[in-house]
Amino acid sequence: MRLHKIPAQKLADGNYGITASQVRQAMAEDRKNGLKPCAVQLNYGSTNTCGYDDLNSFRGFSEQEKVWLHVDAAYAGPALILPEYRERSLLMQEIATSFNFNGSKWFLCGVDSAFLFIKDRQLLKRVFAADGDYMARSDAEQIYNPEFKDWSIPLGRRFRALRIWMVLSYFGRQGLQEFLRISIDQADAARKKIDASGLLKQIVKTDLGLVCFRLASDDLNKNDLFIKRIEDLSDSGQKFLIYPSVIEGQKFLRLALGGIHTETKDVDLFLDLCLKAAQDVENGLVQKES
Numbered sequence: 001m002r003l004h005k006i007p008a009q010k011l012a013d014g015n016y017g018i019t020a021s022q023v024r025q026a027m028a029e030d031r032k033n034g035l036k037p038c039a040v041q042l043n044y045g046s047t048n049t050c051g052y053d054d055l056n057s058f059r060g061f062s063e064q065e066k067v068w069l070h071v072d073a074a075y076a077g078p079a080l081i082l083p084e085y086r087e088r089s090l091l092m093q094e095i096a097t098s099f100n101f102n103g104s105k106w107f108l109c110g111v112d113s114a115f116l117f118i119k120d121r122q123l124l125k126r127v128f129a130a131d132g133d134y135m136a137r138s139d140a141e142q143i144y145n146p147e148f149k150d151w152s153i154p155l156g157r158r159f160r161a162l163r164i165w166m167v168l169s170y171f172g173r174q175g176l177q178e179f180l181r182i183s184i185d186q187a188d189a190a191r192k193k194i195d196a197s198g199l200l201k202q203i204v205k206t207d208l209g210l211v212c213f214r215l216a217s218d219d220l221n222k223n224d225l226f227i228k229r230i231e232d233l234s235d236s237g238q239k240f241l242i243y244p245s246v247i248e249g250q251k252f253l254r255l256a257l258g259g260i261h262t263e264t265k266d267v268d269l270f271l272d273l274c275l276k277a278a279q280d281v282e283n284g285l286v287q288k289e290s
């Protein structure tokens with residue numbers, strides 16, 4: 001079993017992802033090397049920049065290439081419950097053999113919980129069904145009475161259903177949709193503020209709750225100073241969780257909106273701090289430590 005990683009490239013949507021032609025090329029190379037491609041894993045909402053692989057280009061892909069096409073939507077998947085993203089969820093249903101999202105990232109269910117959606121559950125059962133006289137009979141299985149032991153390698157599993165049921169019944173569909181929209185609206189407001197500032201700029205285009213930005217100046221040293229200043233502010237008691245990331249050699253900050261207690265004033269406070277730090281860097285008030 002081999003994993004063939006395909007580097008993401010900047011796509012027309014202004015973020016990073018891979019395209020079907022890249023995957024076809026990689027599969028052709030693998031076949032030349034005597035390998036048999038069996039599964040492709042795509043990303044809807046990458047960890048670093050919330051980039052989407054070019055899902056449109058994968059229409060008909062799994063049927064034509066006879067491969068399992070899984071889409072990892074661990075973070076971004078919950079957005080598919082929004083009616084305004086109906087087209088995206090229809091596309092997901094069309095192209096994916098399976099896709100997943102995490103309950104812990106942006107769906108209020110806490111760790112560890114994840115949702116796996118599969119086009120045809122028989123595909124799992126054909127591989128994983130476990131039989132034995134000592135096991136409960138699974139003949140009567142129906143969609144509302146699934147034998148999960150037949151769907152994956154482990155026979156037993158932790159019980160998380162009640163926690164998930166509580167979240168779904170407490171918030172309801174509408175409540176969850178509202179929660180997601182608040183994060184997206186906060187992120188949109190942050191994006192606007194960054195774009196209008198002249199001091200900061202978005203490093204990729206994002207459209208959900210993640211905002212990726214850096215100093216607007218092309219001077220990478222200044223950008224490093226800016227990021228260091230924000231890290232120092234965080235260490236000195238502002239209590240922001242800062243793990244700057246890097247793409248194509250450029251450091252950037254990831255503002256991840258999705259906490260149920262995050263309010264617009266929190267976002268404003270953080271951005272004001274960033275703008276002040278950016279201004280200080282531009283005014284030469286922040287120096288590199290010797």
Ligand SMILES: Cc1ncc(COP(=O)(O)O)c(C=O)c1O
Pocket residue numbers: 043045046047072073074075102114
């Ligand atoms: C796109 C994506 N997939 C998978 C994961 C990991 O999920 P898990 O903790 O369920 O392995 C993450 C982030 O942690 C992620 O952003």
